Amino acid sequence: MERKEISKSVLKRLPGYLAYLKSLPEGTATYISATALANALGMGEVQVRKDLAMVSDGGRPKIGYLRERLMEDISQFLGYDNTTDAILIGAGKLGQALMGYKGFQEYGLNILAAFDENPDKENPAAKRPVYHISKLESYCRTHKVLMGIITVPGEYAQKVCDQLIASGIKAIWNFAPAHLDVPAGILVQHENMATSLAVLSMHLQAQMKDKK
Amino acid sequence: MERKEISKSVLKRLPGYLAYLKSLPEGTATYISATALANALGMGEVQVRKDLAMVSDGGRPKIGYLRERLMEDISQFLGYDNTTDAILIGAGKLGQALMGYKGFQEYGLNILAAFDENPDKENPAAKRPVYHISKLESYCRTHKVLMGIITVPGEYAQKVCDQLIASGIKAIWNFAPAHLDVPAGILVQHENMATSLAVLSMHLQAQMKDKK
DNA sequence: TAGATTGTTAATCGATTAACAATC
DNA sequence: TAGATTGTTAATCGATTAACAATC
Numbered sequence: 001m002e003r004k005e006i007s008k009s010v011l012k013r014l015p016g017y018l019a020y021l022k023s024l025p026e027g028t029a030t031y032i033s034a035t036a037l038a039n040a041l042g043m044g045e046v047q048v049r050k051d052l053a054m055v056s057d058g059g060r061p062k063i064g065y066l067r068e069r070l071m072e073d074i075s076q077f078l079g080y081d082n083t084t085d086a087i088l089i090g091a092g093k094l095g096q097a098l099m100g101y102k103g104f105q106e107y108g109l110n111i112l113a114a115f116d117e118n119p120d121k122e123n124p125a126a127k128r129p130v131y132h133i134s135k136l137e138s139y140c141r142t143h144k145v146l147m148g149i150i151t152v153p154g155e156y157a158q159k160v161c162d163q164l165i166a167s168g169i170k171a172i173w174n175f176a177p178a179h180l181d182v183p184a185g186i187l188v189q190h191e192n193m194a195t196s197l198a199v200l201s202m203h204l205q206a207q208m209k210d211k212k
Numbered sequence: 213m214e215r216k217e218i219s220k221s222v223l224k225r226l227p228g229y230l231a232y233l234k235s236l237p238e239g240t241a242t243y244i245s246a247t248a249l250a251n252a253l254g255m256g257e258v259q260v261r262k263d264l265a266m267v268s269d270g271g272r273p274k275i276g277y278l279r280e281r282l283m284e285d286i287s288q289f290l291g292y293d294n295t296t297d298a299i300l301i302g303a304g305k306l307g308q309a310l311m312g313y314k315g316f317q318e319y320g321l322n323i324l325a326a327f328d329e330n331p332d333k334e335n336p337a338a339k340r341p342v343y344h345i346s347k348l349e350s351y352c353r354t355h356k357v358l359m360g361i362i363t364v365p366g367e368y369a370q371k372v373c374d375q376l377i378a379s380g381i382k383a384i385w386n387f388a389p390a391h392l393d394v395p396a397g398i399l400v401q402h403e404n405m406a407t408s409l410a411v412l413s414m415h416l417q418a419q420m421k422d423k424k
Numbered sequence: 425t426a427g428a429t430t431g432t433t434a435a436t437c438g439a440t441t442a443a444c445a446a447t448c
Numbered sequence: 449t450a451g452a453t454t455g456t457t458a459a460t461c462g463a464t465t466a467a468c469a470a471t472c
Contacts, residue, residue: 006414007462007463008411009462009463009464010463011410011411011414012404012407012410012411014410015404015406015407015409015410016391016404016406016407019366019389019390019391019406020391023366023390023391033428033429033430034429034430035428035429040391041391042393044464044465045429046431046464046465046466047463047464047465049429049430049431050431050432050464053430053431053432058430058431059429059430059431060429060430060471060472061428061429061430061431061470061471061472062427062428062429062430062471062472063428063429063430063472064428064429064430065430078410078413078414079413079414079416079417080413084413084416092309093305093308093309093312093313094306094309094313096305096309097304097305097306097308097309100305101305101306103366103389103405104405104409107405107406107409107413108413109409109413146416146419147412147416154231154235154315170415170416170419171412171413171415171416171419173408173409173412177231177315178231178235179228179231179232179235179252179253181254185419187411187412187415189408189411189412191403191405191408192224192227192228193315193316193319193403194227194228194230194231194319195224195227195228196385196401196403197227197316197319197321197385198223198224198226198227198290199220199223199224199399199401200359200383200385200399200401201290201291201292201296201319201320201321201383202218202223202290202291203382203383203399204291204296204358204359204382204383205291207358207382207383207397219438219439221438221439221440222439245452245453245454246453246454247452247453256440256441257453258440258441258442258455259439259440259441261453261454261455262440262455262456265454265455265456270454270455271453271454271455272447272448272453272454273446273447273448273452273453273454273455274447274448274451274452274453274454275448275452275453275454276452276453276454277454
């Protein structure tokens with residue numbers, strides 16, 4: 001496979017393919033066609049084929065793609081093989097939910113620790129250590145952490161964000177409902193609940209209108 | 213404003229404008245220009261203007277948009293005024309985090325209750341009732357609930373989804389890492405952690421490569 | 425071979441950006 | 449008025465889809 005520049009749209013669809021492939025039962029045929037994938041996921045087959053072409057050495061006409069191999073290729077492409085260490089700021093309910101979510105390991109994400117203003121107050125059942133926010137920078141430096149997850153209330157998000165950047169963080173996953181100002185070279189991925197909700201309520205509004 | 217068909221891309225940006233407008237301190241000037249908004253959010257000013265034109269009666273040249281009015285227009289357009297009732301399936305950590313998240317009220321979302329296989333086992337501190345999953349359909353019918361939120365492990369997601377549809381649900385917010393098959397007319401909004409993570413790790417991979 | 429499936433090249437579609445006229 | 453800002457019309461860009469040739 002020639003490594004071309006990959007577009008964000010393609011990148012966002014890849015995890016979906018992988019998840020579906022993984023969900024197939026053990027006994028499934030060794031090969032899977034783009035057509036089959038497309039049908040299962042309700043997508044166009046040309047699009048699936050083009051996407052797969054970005055990450056795979058290619059399938060075989062009439063047969064399809066070697067399933068195991070395809071899963072490996074996507075995993076590798078997405079960097080699920082080499083784990084990424086991350087730290088999390090804000091050990092509230094959402095923060096704990098994320099820390100406790102086992103699925104992240106599959107994606108190569110490893111949440112090392114959490115930081116909070118009140119580390120003691122939080123649930124002591126947490127599997128990962130919760131430190132005071134003042135320890136943030138030294139921890140990130142010594143553990144060479146590059147990814148930070150923000151799960152604090154919106155009003156503290158920018159402050160926390162600045163602290164993360166000062167600690168050498170290069171990628172930020174933001175769950176706080178707030179826009180973050182960052183210098184160039186830092187990527188912010190906004191997990192935007194409000195956005196999803198907007199799409200959903202618009203659909204419901206349209207439904208209601210149709211009923212009338 | 214003439215109500216034109218709105219594209220999903222525009223729709224997704226609207227909550228961002230609203231959030232920023234709300235975040236402005238009380239004393240701020242009564243008018244705000246698209247230029248100012250664009251700069252604050254790091255967007256193109258033409259795009260902002262076009263987006264606002266979809267929801268607003270229009271700003272005044274040289275002056276901008278009446279701030280209060282603009283906020284109202286966006287809120288109304290997004291349906292944040294009339295609350296939407298929803299129920300949630302899966303009262304685990306994530307489910308509880310969502311139930312406890314006050315921000316949703318601002319978005320007009322009201323999570324009435326949660327359903328789970330083991331309603332008793334869960335945190336009794338929950339503000340909302342947690343019922344056994346068998347109560348789902350009758351509850352949805354009597355309360356005329358149209359939106360369901362799925363926060364169960366991936367392997368149960370499709371089953372839960374089918375139950376929701378059988379209960380009259382029209383819009384599904386899916387936090388489970390699983391593809392859902394639904395009939396036409398039902399909207400599934402997939403809150404895709406894996407997708408966001410893919411974008412983030414790709415950024416980090418690119419960073420590492422640059423360093424070398 | 426015949427036919428299913430792949431991968432590529434061209435056409436379409438939609439969304440973003442640029443240029444410009446209108447307005448207060 | 450002059451200039452900032454709006455809204456619109458045209459140009460560009462990117463992504464999706466369609467058509468087709470290649471392959472096993």
